[in-house]
Amino acid sequence: MGAEHQIAFFLRELAAPEPQRRAAAVKGLGRTGRPEHAGVLVAVADDRAPEVRAAAALGLGRLGVPEAGAEVLPVLMGDADAGVRRRASLAAVRLGLAGPAVTEAFARLLRDPDHHLRNNALAGLDALGAPGDAGALVRLLDDPDDAVRGRARRLVYRFKDDPAVQEDLIGKVGQSTGAAFVEILHLLPGPRVERLLDSLLPKVRAPSPQVRIATARQLSRLRRPEVTDALVAALEDERDAQAAAELLEALTGRGDRRVTEPAERWLRDPVAGLPAVRALSDLGTGAAVDHLRWAFADPEAPGPVRAAAATAVGELGGFSAVWMLLPFLDDPDAGVRTGVVDGLGALVRDGLRPWERRPVAWALIAVLRTGRAPVPHVRDALDGLPEALPGLRRLADGTASGSPRARRAAAEVLESLTADHHDRPRRS
Numbered sequence: 001m002g003a004e005h006q007i008a009f010f011l012r013e014l015a016a017p018e019p020q021r022r023a024a025a026v027k028g029l030g031r032t033g034r035p036e037h038a039g040v041l042v043a044v045a046d047d048r049a050p051e052v053r054a055a056a057a058l059g060l061g062r063l064g065v066p067e068a069g070a071e072v073l074p075v076l077m078g079d080a081d082a083g084v085r086r087r088a089s090l091a092a093v094r095l096g097l098a099g100p101a102v103t104e105a106f107a108r109l110l111r112d113p114d115h116h117l118r119n120n121a122l123a124g125l126d127a128l129g130a131p132g133d134a135g136a137l138v139r140l141l142d143d144p145d146d147a148v149r150g151r152a153r154r155l156v157y158r159f160k161d162d163p164a165v166q167e168d169l170i171g172k173v174g175q176s177t178g179a180a181f182v183e184i185l186h187l188l189p190g191p192r193v194e195r196l197l198d199s200l201l202p203k204v205r206a207p208s209p210q211v212r213i214a215t216a217r218q219l220s221r222l223r224r225p226e227v228t229d230a231l232v233a234a235l236e237d238e239r240d241a242q243a244a245a246e247l248l249e250a251l252t253g254r255g256d257r258r259v260t261e262p263a264e265r266w267l268r269d270p271v272a273g274l275p276a277v278r279a280l281s282d283l284g285t286g287a288a289v290d291h292l293r294w295a296f297a298d299p300e301a302p303g304p305v306r307a308a309a310a311t312a313v314g315e316l317g318g319f320s321a322v323w324m325l326l327p328f329l330d331d332p333d334a335g336v337r338t339g340v341v342d343g344l345g346a347l348v349r350d351g352l353r354p355w356e357r358r359p360v361a362w363a364l365i366a367v368l369r370t371g372r373a374p375v376p377h378v379r380d381a382l383d384g385l386p387e388a389l390p391g392l393r394r395l396a397d398g399t400a401s402g403s404p405r406a407r408r409a410a411a412e413v414l415e416s417l418t419a420d421h422h423d424r425p426r427r428s
Contacts, residue, residue, distance in 0.1 A: 006032050011040070019049030026052055030059020038068035045072040050081035057084060061091030069095045070102070077105040082114045089120040098128055107132030115145040122151040131155065134164035138172050142180030153183060160187045173199045181206075182214040194222065201230045204247075209240040216243070220250035228254050235262045241271035248275035252282045259283065264291040268298070273305035281312035289316050293324055296336070306331075307339030314343025322347055322356045326363050329372065341373045345381030352385075361388035368409050369395055369402040379413040389417065 006028065013025030026044055029037055038060060045056040057076050060069045069091060076088035089109060092102055102124070109121035110133050118140065125132045137159075140152035159165045169184050173196050181203070188196070196218070203215040212234065219227050228251070235247040236258075244266050251259050252275070263279045266272035277295065280288040295301050296309035310328060313321055321343070328340045344360055352360060365388055368378045382388045394400040395410035402410070 003032055023051040023055045026055035026059055030062045035065050038063045038065035042068050042072050050084050054084045054087040057087035057091045061094040066095045070097050074101040074105040085117055093124050103130050110136035115148055118148045122155055126155055131159040131165055134168045138168040141183050178208050181211050185214045185218055204230050204234040209243045212243040213246045216246040216250045228256055232258045241269050245272040245275045248279045252279045260287050267295040268301050270302045273302050274308055277308040284316050303333045303335045307335040310339035311342040314346035329367055337373045338377050341377045341381050348385050357387045361385050365391040369406045375409045379416050
């Protein structure tokens with residue numbers, strides 16, 4: 001049977017009493033018909049049988065006549081039958097339909113109980129360049145279907161600066177939990193945090209560590225007393241290392257001494273240890289310095305934590321800081337040795353006491369001779385310490401024992417120090 005005979009047959013079958021025959025005829029016409037047959041499919045789009053209406057939507061998408069599709073597809077996208085809605089939404093996307101009626105139809109489908117239709121609606125709105133129903137779109141961020149959540153996330157991100165989307169994101173903060181809450185916070189601009197304060201403060205004690213982390217990150221922008229109180233209280237009870245790290249970062253710079261003890265508890269942790277060092281260093285109190293001294297001297301603490309603590313002890317100074325640091329230039333951990341060198345360099349820049357200058361110079365030259373710390377760090381530590389010049393000259397010219405590499409390092413440091421030499425202030 002030729003194409004013309006097939007088309008004629010399908011046209012006759014449209015009047016068949018059985019809905020299955022009418023649906024088959026509509027499908028056939030959509031497959032083999034020509035654009036002029038689009039009007040026939042529009043005419044049967046209100047057939048009482050849902051399978052016929054679905055076939056009409058499918059056929060209109062295949063025939064490729066947008067004008068005909070625009071006439072009935074938005075209506076079919078609101079059909080009582082899910083199959084009809086699905087075929088109509090796919091056809092609308094395929095035809096590239098646009099306009100208020102199409103946008104409204106896709107927006108309604110954002111709330112459809114069928115996850116396929118919610119996904120189709122997101123695809124249609126993305127193609128249209130419109131968020132549709134902002135409230136319904138934002139709610140899809142915690143949709144039970146992975147594909148819907150992912151597509152909703154991309155569409156919300158695309159329209160995150162739309163005022164209606166922003167307002168719905170703000171309203172959703174207090175209601176959301178888990179990944180949806182974290183996603184919403186990432187999408188909101190920083191200046192909105194002030195408006196979210198009442199919703200955010202309870203979240204810093206939420207069951208989910210990811211929620212606590214995201215909340216602490218947002219609250220770090222605010223220096224209000226109630227925010228600091230909430231962060232401190234959360235840190236005191238925190239048991240998750242990553243969340244503790246975020247809380248410590250958020251509290252650094254606030255000068256709140258209540259941070260001291262919670263920070264000390266995290267100094268042995270490989271994740272939260274470094275933020276704990278930064279928080280204690282920022283406080284700079286006697287108790288904070290005592291904890292830092294304990295941390296860098298503790299062989300059980302993580303190496304990076306010990307190194308950072310050693311540098312912090314030097315930066316904070318103190319009467320016995322030099323004598324605390326010098327023995328650890330022989331530490332087995334290379335990172336710790338470098339941290340100690342940096343700590344001694346901070347003390348040199350601050351101005352060593354007269355009786356401290358030679359021991360520090362000799363110790364640093366010994367480090368250079370044995371290669372126990374990177375040359376740039378030793379050079380920076382020796383800058384402003386003229387007591388080191390004689391020893392550096394002896395090491396550079398081979399008078400003092402040392403490997404060729406050590407002699408080259410000494411020559412490099414000596415050249416750097418003598419090129420632009422000036423004394424640092426001395427403390428009496």
